[in-house]
Amino acid sequence: MNLEQVLEILKPVYPKRVYILSGDPNKNSQFSILPKALYNEFGCEVRLLTNGYILPSLERLKHVSLSIKAHSNDLHKKYTGKSNQTSLTNFRWLYERGIELSSSSVFIPECIDKDEIVKIVQFIAKIDKNIPYRIIGYKSVDGLPYREPTYEEVKRVANLAKGYLKNVTFSRPQEQDYSGIVDLFTNNLRK
Numbered sequence: 001m002n003l004e005q006v007l008e009i010l011k012p013v014y015p016k017r018v019y020i021l022s023g024d025p026n027k028n029s030q031f032s033i034l035p036k037a038l039y040n041e042f043g044c045e046v047r048l049l050t051n052g053y054i055l056p057s058l059e060r061l062k063h064v065s066l067s068i069k070a071h072s073n074d075l076h077k078k079y080t081g082k083s084n085q086t087s088l089t090n091f092r093w094l095y096e097r098g099i100e101l102s103s104s105s106v107f108i109p110e111c112i113d114k115d116e117i118v119k120i121v122q123f124i125a126k127i128d129k130n131i132p133y134r135i136i137g138y139k140s141v142d143g144l145p146y147r148e149p150t151y152e153e154v155k156r157v158a159n160l161a162k163g164y165l166k167n168v169t170f171s172r173p174q175e176q177d178y179s180g181i182v183d184l185f186t187n188n189l190r191k
Contacts, residue, residue, distance in 0.1 A: 007038075010038075017044055020034060032056045032057050034056055036057060047061075047065065051069070052066040052087030052088075052090040053082070053087055053090075058099060063102070065103065065104065066102075067103070068084070092127055102132040103120075103131060103134070105134075110146065117157050117160065132165075132167040136170070154170050154171075
């Protein structure tokens with residue numbers, strides 16, 4: 001979709017807040033100006049959820065939640081196929097520019113384990129101990145050998161993280177709350 005189509009889809013609801021879920025988008029000029037365009041059109045708060053590889057212009061961007069997959073570069077490459085250097089650099093860069101930040105990681109027993117989570121929170125704590133951090137318990141994916149952590153395992157890892165950061169939360173996929181989210185994209189594809 002292009003920028004005009006995105007704005008047209010949002011017009012009927014005139015949002016107060018928009019979350020841009022970017023994952024790892026292709027770099028393009030429309031993505032770069034999306035936060036400013038959304039703000040100019042609706043006067044809304046604009047937040048970005050990203051892996052941190054490609055960032056839009058920061059103009060009118062209120063908050064960035066950057067998912068840190070792994071702190072160890074080799075493990076990050078194994079998990080994602082890419083180096084983590086760009087996303088870690090962008091995390092620090094966003095903080096230095098005064099962008100409101102939060103972060104999250106998926107806790108995967110025997111892969112992104114408690115020791116790796118500790119490395120991630122140590123990295124964040126060196127930047128600012130007040131940056132909110134969320135640990136998400138892994139949800140099984142067909143074809144992958146990893147198991148889901150128990151509630152108690154996720155809670156223990158979160159308690160470890162609280163030794164480094166002041167605002168740590170955790171969740172498991174079975175306990176997610178999606179209330180209030182409107183999926184305008186899927187609804188418009190059905191038309």
